[in-house]
Amino acid sequence: MIIFKKNVILPVFCENLPHMLNNYSKEDKVLLAVDCIIFGFDKEELKILLIKRDFEPEKGKWSLMGGFLKRNETLDDSANRILHHLTGFHNIYMEQLYGFSKVDRDPAERTVSVAYYALINIEEHNQELIEQYSARWFSISEAPKLIFDHDQMVNHAIRRLRYRTSNKPIGFELLPEKFTMRQLQKLYEAILDEELDKRNFINKINGLDILIKLTEKDMSSSRKGSFLYQFDKEKYDKKVEDGFTFKI
């Protein structure tokens, strides 16, 4: 057993340890950026929304949508603000990903960037705003090379999205409110990048018992038409309270 000395504060300070200073004034400050990987789904493919950067450095190149943290906002606030600017929406699903901090990641100035990923219903984006930013949806496989370490951020986001969709029902954020089983399956196939068996998929989803089957049909995809479903958030929340864990 290890014996600890209690309450001993040695007067000898380790000089190069920042926390030992009695105020923060000597510490370096940095610019803190927030960059957003914005995912959408267009019925077949997983896409990301990129902007054409209109300022130096790297002007004219494709980039994630980003901005800098302001003094009076949290990182989440900042990501929300950035997403709002580009899409016009509030309450977008988003999650903090990771902090990227290579010293020379931005050649203009030392900047640390915290990446967020967001999920939006691709049908609802605001076309005007997107044009204002020269933004464009790219399927993941056809996306251009991005500036700085943004490609790395995107890869990180895809990994996280895969993990997250398999234990939280966030996939629905990428779909319209009403969707067919087929669309849901295609979405999961796009995210997981693998084909799924139709019957097993439907059995699994129905087994979760968190969808409402509507009487309406979507007649656009076939002659027979396919039933529309809705995510039942209330039911899901209740089940989670009772110990249910989403798993797909």
Added chain:
Amino acid sequence: MIIFKKNVILPVFCENLPHMLNNYSKEDKVLLAVDCIIFGFDKEELKILLIKRDFEPEKGKWSLMGGFLKRNETLDDSANRILHHLTGFHNIYMEQLYGFSKVDRDPAERTVSVAYYALINIEEHNQELIEQYSARWFSISEAPKLIFDHDQMVNHAIRRLRYRTSNKPIGFELLPEKFTMRQLQKLYEAILDEELDKRNFINKINGLDILIKLTEKDMSSSRKGSFLYQFDKEKYDKKVEDGFTFKI
């Protein structure tokens, strides 16, 4: 009363380089802290290493070990530096957790903190350094209330540790090089906070085929003695290359 310097923005860089058309100069800069949740395991319980803060604000309270990011280092560098100061070791297993950014999280000054968690072999820590910092190991359940949002960081770290130990063999970082099956099981029980069946556990571990069973026995725990094992990193790495995924 100590007066802290406010966030003074010095737009020197950009003013001296007018050809660089970036608009970074108007942006706020922040102090970027790195705080480390350091886990250890003492054969029975999962523990964290806390320090008694010896400067204002919150002097004398228990806190995570932390520091500030320096201009010329990455977040990982910074975490490594901080861990090295407290433990004397390099090459400690660590992983970035999450960025905490509540505007008033540190009452002294606007600070964003990126939390890291680290795993160390509790038997190898440097007693002198730990005393210098008035540091102490606390079992998770008996840890005191921490300053700022550090409790939240710890909770986050425990969740991540649980997840990570179930898909990467990082548990071994917390054990001595040679360990018994019993110790390994106790470790997993401590991390997952649930009891495991001895036979099932051993079958599962043996099924992974990533341990070397030594001929040595640990005679300290019983009259019969129990065989010692070692993690076979080479074998594990080879298996991973061949598509093996650790899962426990």
Added chain:
DNA sequence: TCAAAAGTGTTCACCGTACACCCATGG
């Protein structure tokens, strides 16, 4: 000889997966 921990296999239930045919409809 007894106490205390080490070590060892089998059975069963459930879940994930593979797999094929009929239905409804518009053209």
Added chain:
DNA sequence: CCATGGGTGTACGGTGAACACTTTTGA
């Protein structure tokens, strides 16, 4: 009437979980 996508159920194997007794040896 036919082409197209929609919708449905079962069988099998593998994995995870439950479960109890023997071995060793120092005191």
